[in-house]
Amino acid sequence: MSATRINRFVAKAGQADALKLFLTELIPYITASPGCESCxxxxxxxxxxxxxxxxxxxxxxxxxxxxxxxxxxxxQSAMALLAEAPQGNYYQRC
Known part of the structure; x- marks a missing residue:
């Protein structure tokens, strides 16, 4: 059964650009992973x-x-950019 994952990240003050860069660089890894339909x-x-x-x-x-x-x-290096622990959950289409 297909799954949607929604993840939330909050950057520390002054770290939004660095976190955005990290997350942007993560996207190709995710989309190249077997079973990924979109990201x-x-x-x-x-x-x-x-x-x-x-x-x-x-x-x-x-x-x-x-x-x-x-x-x-x-x-681990990205964790230093975060103001709080990342949150994520799986969702299914209704």
């Missing part, structure tokens, strides 16, 4: 420190395999 990065209009990544996957397992393969050192 889009969004930035909140009035709160420029808030970002969302909306991912559509063939199934939840494909997303989880993609996350497991992403380099951990890159994730």
């Amino acid at each position: 889009e990065l969004l930035q909140q209009e009035s709160q420029k420190t808030e970002f969302f990544i909306v991912e559509k996957w063939h199934d939840k397992a494909a997303h989880q395999a993609s996350v497991a393969g992403f380099p951990k050192d890159k994730i």
